Amino acid sequence: MAAKGPPAGHDFTESTVSTKVAYDGGLLELRRDEVRLPDGKVAWREYVVHPGAVVILAFVDEETILLERQYRYPKRRHFIELPAGKLEKDEPPLATAKRELVEECGFEAREWWRIAVLDPCIGYSTEVIELYGARGLTEVGKDPDEGEHLESFPVKIADALEWVREGAITDTKTTLGLLWWSQWGRFP
Amino acid sequence: MAAKGPPAGHDFTESTVSTKVAYDGGLLELRRDEVRLPDGKVAWREYVVHPGAVVILAFVDEETILLERQYRYPKRRHFIELPAGKLEKDEPPLATAKRELVEECGFEAREWWRIAVLDPCIGYSTEVIELYGARGLTEVGKDPDEGEHLESFPVKIADALEWVREGAITDTKTTLGLLWWSQWGRFP
Numbered sequence: 455m456a457a458k459g460p461p462a463g464h465d466f467t468e469s470t471v472s473t474k475v476a477y478d479g480g481l482l483e484l485r486r487d488e489v490r491l492p493d494g495k496v497a498w499r500e501y502v503v504h505p506g507a508v509v510i511l512a513f514v515d516e517e518t519i520l521l522e523r524q525y526r527y528p529k530r531r532h533f534i535e536l537p538a539g540k541l542e543k544d545e546p547p548l549a550t551a552k553r554e555l556v557e558e559c560g561f562e563a564r565e566w567w568r569i570a571v572l573d574p575c576i577g578y579s580t581e582v583i584e585l586y587g588a589r590g591l592t593e594v595g596k597d598p599d600e601g602e603h604l605e606s607f608p609v610k611i612a613d614a615l616e617w618v619r620e621g622a623i624t625d626t627k628t629t630l631g632l633l634w635w636s637q638w639g640r641f642p
Numbered sequence: 643m644a645a646k647g648p649p650a651g652h653d654f655t656e657s658t659v660s661t662k663v664a665y666d667g668g669l670l671e672l673r674r675d676e677v678r679l680p681d682g683k684v685a686w687r688e689y690v691v692h693p694g695a696v697v698i699l700a701f702v703d704e705e706t707i708l709l710e711r712q713y714r715y716p717k718r719r720h721f722i723e724l725p726a727g728k729l730e731k732d733e734p735p736l737a738t739a740k741r742e743l744v745e746e747c748g749f750e751a752r753e754w755w756r757i758a759v760l761d762p763c764i765g766y767s768t769e770v771i772e773l774y775g776a777r778g779l780t781e782v783g784k785d786p787d788e789g790e791h792l793e794s795f796p797v798k799i800a801d802a803l804e805w806v807r808e809g810a811i812t813d814t815k816t817t818l819g820l821l822w823w824s825q826w827g828r829f830p
Contacts, residue, residue, distance in 0.1 A: 460805055464793060466712055466720060466792065479688045480688075482688040482690075484672060492713075498668070498669060502670075523649070523651045524654055525656055525680075528687070528765070529768060532651070532655075540765075570809070573721070574762050576714040576717050576721055577714065578767075579766075582717075583814075603652075603654040617647065619825075621759060624760055624761045626760045626763075627814070629818055630817055630818050633818065637807075
């Protein structure tokens with residue numbers, strides 16, 4: 455039997471008084487909104503407007519997935535991550551996932567399924583990430599974006615989970631994808 | 643025996659050519675840096691400079707933790723979350739955790755321990771989140787920040803995990819804290 459859902463609780467909705475683009479650098483768009491709080495007071499909210507993203511558990515076999523290693527400039531270091539990427543304008547998430555798996559890892563997949571939805575940064579970004587599973591991989595050759603430098607490799611899920619436990623994987627979409635699969639993963 | 647660590651791989655380091663504050667709205671600071679890519683080309687990186695944050699598994703008993711419900715304006719809806727908060731200037735993360743547990747939930751804890759480190763938004767933010775455990779709770783009364791509206795309540799970890807599986811909890815720091823504990827959690 456399913457657990458009783460979260461309590462409905464009070465209405466803390468903050469309504470928009472005014473909104474404006476505070477910064478648009480081509481890569482990131484930042485908005486600054488004036489909002490009315492539940493107590494009637496007025497406050498400011500600043501946040502990144504994000505197109506959304508996908509992250510992929512791409513199964514080489516039932517116990518092995520693809521991981522990537524790339525440099526993340528904001529953190530000034532390399533990260534181990536699941537294949538992932540941002541939606542292009544008007545792109546459905548599944549199309550993004552298929553595109554990114556080819557571009558970054560060089561694989562097409564026979565079968566795709568949706569696993570979960572993540573909100574990685576609710577304090578200051580609209581970003582939402584859809585987690586997909588993919589299997590039945592066929593190598594078709596990589597097609598990296600201009601200026602994108604990364605390498606991909608297969609890893610046993612059990613080893614990747616050990617890297618999470620040890621702190622060698624800390625990227626949250628990646629740790630969450632691995633732990634979700636470990637807890638509830640089932641092939642369709 | 644521990645798994646072999648992730649492969650060292652190639653050096654994809656992007657070096658800083660120039661850096662500037664692109665936007666500073668008081669709430670968010672955005673930088674725009676010119677970087678040299680591994681292939682020698684030049685590109686731009688924009689990212690939020692974040693002071694860091696904490697998230698807390700606060701144990702009422704061995705099977706029950708505190709959760710919060712609040713409105714997150716960037717996403718235009720209420721979220722169920724673990725207690726969490728941003729570091730103030732020069733504040734050690736553990737001090738932030740102790741402060742936030744009082745402010746948001748009204749509890750002090752006898753015992754604190756560090757569980758994991760999360761990087762929630764490596765593509766466009768410097769944010770790092772430390773996950774703490776806390777137990778031996780004593781009620782001391784809430785002290786919410788000006789303009790902060792939230793409610794907190796105890797929930798069985800098993801129920802909270804069910805809310806994650808059903809998609810009623812999607813905030814990534816929260817899902818990760820719960821799944822981490824489910825997978826590897828041990829009291830000190």
